[in-house]
Amino acid sequence: MTTYKFKQMVASGELQRIRKGIYSYRDSEEPDNDMVLAQQFFPNAIISVFTAANFHNLTTVIPRTVQMTLPSSGTRKLSMPDYPSIEIFFSSEKSISLGMEQVEVDAHTVNIYNRERTVCDMFRYLNKTGIDTAIEVFKNYMGDIRNRDINLLLDYAKQLRVYKYISQYVEVTIG
Structure with missing residues (x-):
């Protein structure tokens, strides 16, 4: 394909720029879910914080970026895509896989933290979450009685060093 033809296809909207050097056809079967696209850019990352909370229906906040967690050791300078907007958090090798599960999103497998880990992360990154x-x-989380595991939540809270916050709220909530 000539450069002229390529530029023509981009200008007409037939091709869409995903990131520098990566384009896709508008009508292709490529995923349009931001979580799936982000997972494809960073296959070892785990969807976390606001994005995970939104996925699990734990918040009314719609995240502006896809938030992902990577291991802090061995992570080099990251090349971020133009789209989707991704925010990276870092976690130790010891706790990176704690609470990770794989779910299907638009027929693609995505790594995401479970509900308990997500609650802990909201307190862990309190300066960013509020x-x-x-x-x-x-x-x-506490209101969804069928899908909560308080023992697992408290176990994660201990391992992630947010036990003092979580245990106080659990005690007040359930007496």
């Missing part, structure tokens, strides 16, 4: 949102996520 206390109001962390409490909202906690209340929504």
Whole structure:
């Protein structure tokens, strides 16, 4: 394909730029879900924080970026895509896989933290999430009696060093 033809296809909208050097056809079967696209750019990363909370219906906040967690050791300078907008958090090798599960999103497998890990992360990154949102996520988690595991939540809270926050809220909530 000539450069002229390529530029013509981009200008007409037949091709869409995903990131520098990567284009896709508009009508292709490529995923249009931001989580799936982000997972394809960073296959070892795990969907986390607001994005995971939104996926699990724990918050009313719609994340502006796809938030992902990578291991802090061995992570080199990352080349970020133009789209989707991705925010990276880092976690130790010891805790990176804690609470990770794989789910199907638009027929693609995505690594994401489970509900308990997501609640803990909201308190772990309190300076980025804010206390109001962390409490909202906690209340929504506790309100879903069929899908909560308080023992697992407290176990994760100990391992992630947010036990003092989580245990106080659990105690107040369930007496």
